[in-house]
Amino acid sequence: MGAAPDRPAWHGVHHLALITPDMDATVRFWHGVLGADLVMTLATDSFRHYFFRFDSGCTVAFFEYRDQRIASFAKPAGVPSERATQFDHLSLGLADEDALLSMRDRLERHECKVTEVVDHGTMRSIYFTDPNGIALEASHWVVDPTTVSPDFGDGRLFADPNPVPALRELAATGELEWTPRTSLVDGVVDVAAEVWS
Numbered sequence: 031m032g033a034a035p036d037r038p039a040w041h042g043v044h045h046l047a048l049i050t051p052d053m054d055a056t057v058r059f060w061h062g063v064l065g066a067d068l069v070m071t072l073a074t075d076s077f078r079h080y081f082f083r084f085d086s087g088c089t090v091a092f093f094e095y096r097d098q099r100i101a102s103f104a105k106p107a108g109v110p111s112e113r114a115t116q117f118d119h120l121s122l123g124l125a126d127e128d129a130l131l132s133m134r135d136r137l138e139r140h141e142c143k144v145t146e147v148v149d150h151g152t153m154r155s156i157y158f159t160d161p162n163g164i165a166l167e168a169s170h171w172v173v174d175p176t177t178v179s180p181d182f183g184d185g186r187l188f189a190d191p192n193p194v195p196a197l198r199e200l201a202a203t204g205e206l207e208w209t210p211r212t213s214l215v216d217g218v219v220d221v222a223a224e225v226w227s
Contacts, residue, residue, distance in 0.1 A: 045081060045089040046120060048164060051102055053078060053094040055161040060090065063140045064122075084122060104163030119165035121155070126170050130154060133168050152186055 050056040057080065061068045066082035069089065073079070077096055081089040105111045107119035124130050130147060134156045137144040144158040155169040175187050182188050182201035190197070199206050 043084075043088050043090075045091040047079075047091045047093060048117065048120075048162075049102075050092045050094050050162050052161065053080060053092065056080070056092050056094075059142075059160045060092075063137065063142060065136070066090070090120065102162050104159060105165060107157055107165040107167055117164075119157075119167055121167040121169050124168055124170045127154065130156060130168060130170050 057068060060066050060082045064082075066084050068080060069083040070081040071078065075096070078094050079091060080094075081091045083089050103111075103113060105113075105115070105118075124133060127147075134144050134147070137156075137158055142158055144156050146156070148155050148157070150169075152173040152175070153169045153171050155167045157165065157167050159165055173186055180187075180200075182197070188197070188201075193201075196206055
């Protein structure tokens with residue numbers, strides 16, 4: 031399915047950047063337990079940056095800052111926290127129910143706590159954490175909304191009885207009335223230049 035005019039041709043997740051206070055434990059879990067190949071590493075005087083492959087072009091990456099201990103905390107997926115955070119959980123895609131059950135068994139073999147399968151109707155999931163306390167989910171679609179055009183009238187996929195204005199706009203006209211502006215955080219260009227110079 032090709033991209034519509036003026037729409038990005040998204041191709042999965044390139045990488046999700048997270049933070050770890052212990053890269054060794056992170057490599058052992060993400061590569062060893064989850065079976066995601068470690069495919070790239072970068073390093074500067076300030077940090078190291080490691081990438082784990084989940085599919086072609088799809089990685090999850092971690093920063094470990096040198097000479098700085100970053101406090102971490104654990105929170106369950108989908109549960110708000112009073113602590114400042116810009117991350118809730120990461121869901122990793124699986125092909126089907128057999129793959130989901132196999133991942134649950136793999137986690138248990140490695141003595142990692144994992145939930146039973148949770149049926150969300152359109153997807154089925156298991157929940158667990160990595161050594162950094164990051165809430166993780168592994169899921170497979172029962173009804174895959176990523177392979178068809180959105181049908182805002184499909185109550186299985188659009189179940190919010192009081193949708194946000196943007197969704198009401200899209201359902202009514204197919205267009206958004208406005209989009210927000212953002213700005214860069216001071217120093218972001220300097221950090222990026224440090225990595226690639």
